[in-house]
Amino acid sequence: MATSQVLHILPKPSYEHAFNSQRTEFVTTTATNQVELYEQDGNGWKHARTFSDHDKIVTCVDWAPKSNRIVTCSQDRNAYVYEKRPDGTWKQTLVLLRLNRAATFVRWSPNEDKFAVGSGARVISVCYFEQENDWWVSKHLKRPLRSTILSLDWHPNNVLLAAGCADRKAYVLSAYVRDVDAKPEASVWGSRLPFNTVCAEYPSGGWVHAVGFSPSGNALAYAGHDSSVTIAYPSAPEQPPRALITVKLSQLPLRSLLWANESAIVAAGYNYSPILLQGNESGWAHTRDLDAGTSKTSFTHTGNTGEGREEEGPVSFTALRSTFRNMDLKGSSQSISSLPTVHQNMIATLRPYAGTPGNITAFTSSGTDGRVVLWTL
């Protein structure tokens, strides 16, 4: 059974958080132009530093574990890379993304020599460091994106990039940069992969909020705003996929997903509670809720209508109604001040915390309630 522990309650919503490799520090966006860094202090966490280089709301942040660099992107259409100096201060470098709309999402590549920034300009900026000029430069992935990019994930080979887009498609594109990458080995996604090769394009019933390559890189999962998760198993380049499995959920849509191992996915979103999906090429299913509080709220209500019915969700309508009725009729001040779930609002991000890719044993979540929660699988 999964156990959870609230690590810290932030004063502001956190749409994205990221830990360093030792898990002793984390950064979070704050729904303002500032990014805040917290460090471990005994059993708790204390605010250590604020980065306020951006002019507008910071939309995403990512921490490269090996090179210990932080990248942030913002609605001011720029990105900053932060590097820690030996004296503990951080040196910021502005990266011109050459966008004309807000940057929405950022992720370091597995080798940490590139990062990709999604944007509202229907463009993904693939950025890499150019020794020759001593700066970060960007290349644009334009085709065939038709709307805002909501999420990105890198393939373990450092070349392929999955993008979840508001045009109701999930894409797999090549972000091969000649100056940085060695020729990638052939995989199910393709063998010849020049920049901007479109390796796959999968349909979804809504905006694609989250994408993720499986640990082996041979499957892609994505979550749409139609409360579905789809797992695609490609067969060969230019061929229809071997399997395209859609799991329809009876709850609110998901915002983030991560692969615990090759046959399990953890996902969370507007339903406040992380769920576990398990399966393989022949089928996937929602097997359990990881938040024990979720089950407490599904109870049978026998009201005036005389019908027993099951209500699902983090807080039931009937529970709320009876609270308000009690407050009104009996003057009872006992109200539901908190939900039975650990998270009190939408979960925006899931991040692996412990284990190796392919065998994640713990992960963290953060959301608009400002809670950063550690979950052990």
Place this chain on the structure above:
Amino acid sequence: MSSEARMFTISDTTMKEIDRFRLRLKKSVMYAFILKVDKATKEIVPDGEIMDLQSIEEVADELSETNPRFILVSYPTKTTDGRLSTPLFMIYWRPSATPNDLSMIYASAKVWFQDVSQVHKVFEARDSEDITSEAVDEFLH
């Protein structure tokens, strides 16, 4: 001796590479040979080859959008009377986001390099969308 000749150098090995590129042409396959100017030594050095191109647009995808390059292309095409010809031409890649010092270096190196490499057809491109099959075909005919 022109001032460019004093400024830029090219090694014999690179010259041999260019000659080899020119001569070994498999007539039906498109190749690209990329060269750059070393900023410190002002030497023109190879910066990689792209074999078996399917179309000229692929060259554009490989280029940096902040660094100029000279790209020799062996380009199989049909002449107006239907014969196969494989002209060799150079793409002078000078993206609009080039820093000023680099554009100066490449601008002066271009004429000199054209002279030593004996490539006279030069196609200038400032944006990756300029490098299209149509534009190149029009340029060659």
